[in-house]
Amino acid sequence: MSLELKIQSLKLNEGENPVRKKAIIVAVAGNPNSGKSTLINAIAGTRLQVGNWPGVTVEKKTAVFEYEGRKIKLVDLPGTYSLSPYTQEEIIARDYLVHEKPDVIIDVVDATNLERNLYLTIQLLELGIPVVIALNIYDEAMKKGYKIDIKAMEKMLGVRVIPTIATKKSGLKELLKAITEIVDNPAIHIPKRLHYEEDFELAAASVESYIKTTYPHLAEKYPLRWFSFKLLEGDQHVLQEINLSENETFIKDIREHLKRSHGDDIESLMADERYAQASGLTHEVLKKPETRKIEMTEKIDRIVLNRFFGIPIFLAAMWLVFKLTFDVSGPFADWLDAMITGPFKRWAETILGFIHAPEWTVSLATDGIIAGVGFVIVFVPVIFAMMFFITFLEGSGYMARAAFVMDRLMHAIGLHGKSFIPMLLGFGCNVPAIYATRVLENPRDKALTALLIPLMSCGARLPVYVVFVGAFFPHNAGTVIWSLYVMGISLAILMGVIFKKTLFKGEAPVFIMELPPYRMPYFRSLMIHTWEKGKHFLIKAGTYILAVSIIVWFLLNLPWGVENKRDSYLGKMGQVIAPVLEPLGFGKWEAASSLVAGLIAKEIVVGTMGEIYVPKLEDKKEEKPSLTEDLKEIGTSLVSAAKDSIANIFSTFGIASLSSEESPEMKEERESLRNVIRKQFTPLTAYAFMSFVLLYMPCVVAAIALRQEFGTWKWYGIAFVYQMALAWIVAFMIYQGGKIIGLG
Amino acid sequence: MNLSMLKPGEAGKITSISAIGPLKRRLMDMGVLVGEIVKVEKVAPLGDPIEVTIKNYNLSLRKKEAEGIEVEVVK
Structure with missing residues (x-):
């Protein structure tokens, strides 16, 4: 694939060239915010494949496509300002260029910011690889009244310069044409040597x-x-x-x-x-024109970064992002959940019943596999929503402002201004929050943020609080739940400072960040990124999650036919673990088993407790709906999910009112669980238990998100160990401390 | 006088950069060079970092990093 080889064979045969069957490797380099991803999306569209550069967490995008009978492979290099060896991105870009020797480099240059972009161009020209410059965001430069002499630029640099407007797909054909011309005749397209002193x-x-x-x-x-x-x-x-x-x-x-x-x-x-x-x-x-207009970005920043309005605006924006991410995706997640645990499960049962499958296989298929699949799928809407809004924030230029406004606060616990957004999303669900750490460029910032996210009390922990608070603190419910959230945040601050001084000792990464002009994100780019991430989650993370949920099914149900949960593997594990929890005030196998099951998701702690403490009333033989009824139900409930999703957008703005309906059976079930819990716990042990649930190990999906995002189990390992220790110590202090002051 | 001492609206010409190693290189890669004019635009609502314009674009950096950039005030 080397350049010489290509030149040689081109010399051998001008016409039907065998080399033409081989892909032309085109590396795409450029500054961050130069519209590089938009350009690639515009050229490659859905042919884009997103992965990671080997061994690092930096995203690698490639696309293979045909242009005029030639195969072209685009490789997107990370956006960099330079090819110096100080950031991960720079090292990746430069190692690729030097060692893989692509046939052509497309250098995406922001026409509105020529000088700083050309600084990278000059370094690219030194590599001796043919370069073609995509003079991007050309429309904005024109609007500003810039006049760029393209002929002169081509002459001075010795490379082709093609004006492009990626958002309007303008100049792309010319760009591809230039690439084929260069490959056909590389010798005359070697960039000029620029003279140093x-x-x-x-x-x-x-x-x-x-x-x-x-x-x-x-x-x-x-x-x-x-x-x-x-x-x-x-x-x-x-x-x-x-x-x-x-x-x-x-x-x-x-x-x-x-x-x-x-x-x-x-x-x-x-x-x-x-x-x-x-x-x-x-x-x-x-x-440039003599007089400079005050630009839109400047006007917006005067308000958005204002001393007094800056923070309220930021908080309002964050609240909106949070609400939209979880409220818009919520109804769809519920719909998917209802479909899978409802009709799909029923169909599987019917089919398996029809072929007289043994009872345990029916249970494995429905409670293990289908429930597992459902469990993976319900995360997909929220991952999509998160990715959409994060990409929007980045593409619009507001992400940099958010970092600017929040950096002082986040820096105090050793984090970066941009860490705020993933941390905030953590209150909804830790899983998208961990994926959202991709907004952080520096590996240290990213890892530290991801380690602290599990301390943000996510939505799945709330059902646990609700049951316990309802049983023991019905009159101070709000205050008690609020205290748990505050506990999580305070411990995140504490752990941040500790990690800064131990695990992440040494010089903190610098904060030198461009505040790019505000731009409307390119919708197609948004959709492609969102889709890629959702798909990636479903396939890669889904497999793991499914495997784990099947294992838990075995734990819960084996040996097959146990009457008493105490005799299941899970119950036995609970009995082994219980003594460790004794000093915390809840050293009973029931509590321990529920905590083990909480590995899947923390809300399962409540469900498992329910199963153990409140043996289900004999299932009422309900009339099974027919297939057509099922299909109708799927359709109408999807429509109502979409309606709810849209209604939630408005309720975010305070227009519609949200009424959460709960069936009387659910209420009844929860009440009977509370009655048992009142006998098993005291207010003090209940609070210790809730603190433990807040802090102990991240759930399996969060674990897999950590593995996916960092390419190693290392960070999950660290999170598991420190959270277990923290949970034990805090619950111990609450219980023992409470006993000393006479609360027990 | 260093860059962190300038108030919003004030501009300075960079006379020296005392940072070393990666920080210095990073600053230089972003166009923060001796002889360059740098104007302080804003201070973040919480007092840090600051926003400056240099080479026709907007850059933000923490005061700690700005302290290593010596400037002389230009009117």
Whole structure:
């Protein structure tokens, strides 16, 4: 796939070329906010495949498609401002370019911000790979009255420059055409050498010839000019890779000489030089209008980042995002749940009954597999909704503002301003919250945020509180539940500070962030990202979750035919664990077993308790609805779910009123559970138990989200251990402390 | 005088950058270079970070990082 190979075979045969069957590899590079993803989405659309770069959590997008009979493979590099080796994104982009040697680089340049974008372009040109510039967001530049001399730009850089407006799909054909032209004739499309100051040119030239003679294998492996510059800069990443000492005498001498005559570190000098080139180029090709209009972004920011309004606006925006994420997806999740536990389960039972399947297989299929599938599927709407709103916040430019407003607060516990949003979503459900940590670029910020998210009391913990608070604190219900939320937040702050000083010791990542202009996100991009994430969750995470729920089914029901839950594997596990919980005030097998079952999802703690304490009344033989009735039910309830979803949007704005209906049976069941609990717990042990449920291990879906997002079980392991310890210690302190002051 | 001391609306010319290593390189990659004019636009509602314009775009950084950027005030 190397360039030389391609040139050779092109020379061999101009017409029916076998190489043309091979995909043209096109790397897409560019600054963040240059409209790079929009451009890729516009070109590739649904052919886009989203994965991760090997070994890291950075997203990798690729697409293979045909253009005029040629196969083209687009590889999206992470958005970077530079190719220096300090961020994960930069290292990925540059390793790919240097080692994989794509056939062409598309450099997406924001036409409204030419100078800073050209700084990256200049570094790309040094790699000796043909480059084509997509001068993107061209319409906005025109609107601002910018005049860009494209011919002059092409001449000065020696590369093709194609104006594009990705959001309107304009210029894309020309871009693809330029790529095929370049591949057909790469030799004349090698970018120009831009000249550095004479001293640097001389130094680079002598390093080049030194490498060629002393290390010929390196000269073949790396683009020579780029390589020499990196050696001059003393680039640690490159030096490590080739196992060459910084003190290699020859190079050291040249570096010392440069330092003596220029009096600064060479890396900075090179950056200065590159910016000088970018600035010179910009001056040559760009004419700006004399008077500058006050721009929309400026006007919006005057309000949005205002000293007094900034925070209220931010909080209002966050409340809206939270409500929309969970309220819009909620009715669909309920609908899916009802469909799967209702008609689907009934159908499976009917079919299995018809073929006289043994009772345990029916139970496995319905309570294990179908319930498991249902369990995975109910998460899908919320993942979709979260992804949609997060992508919207990022694409619109507000995410950076949110980080700007919140950074002071979040920085205090060692987090980044952007951490606020994933943490907030955690109150709805930890699973989308963990996926939302992708807004954080730095791996340290991301990991720390994800570790603290499980301390945000999610919606699944609420049913546990409701049952216990109803049984013991009916008159202070609100205060008690509120105290648990506050406990979670306080412990997150405490753990944040502890982690900062232990697990994440050392220099905190810097906060140097662009505040990009506000832009309307491109709807197609939003949809593609949302769809990809939802699909990914369903397939990748779904498999794991299904497996775990089947295992739990076995635990609950085996040995087959146990009358008393105490004799099931789960009951036996509870009996083993109970003594550990004794000092916390709830060392009973019933409580312990419920906690084990809570691994699946914390609300299951209540369900399991119900099954253990309140043996179900004999199932009423209900009349089974016919297939047509079932189908009708599916359809009408979907319509009502959609209606509820829309109504919820309005109720978010306080127009409609939400009436949650609860069947009398559910109320009755909960009351009888409360009656038993009142005998088994005291107010003190109940509070200790609720605290334990709040804090102990993340549920299995959160665990899988952690695994998916970080590509390793490491962070789940850490979360599991610290949360278990924290839950035990806190419950211990509450129970023992309460006993001492006479609350027991 | 360093960048963190400038008030919103004030501008300065960068005279030196005392940061080292990754932080310095990151600043330079973002166009924060000696000789560049930098204008403070806003301070975040909670007092940190700050927003500046440099090279025709908006950048935010924490005061701690701004302290390492020496400037002389320009009118």
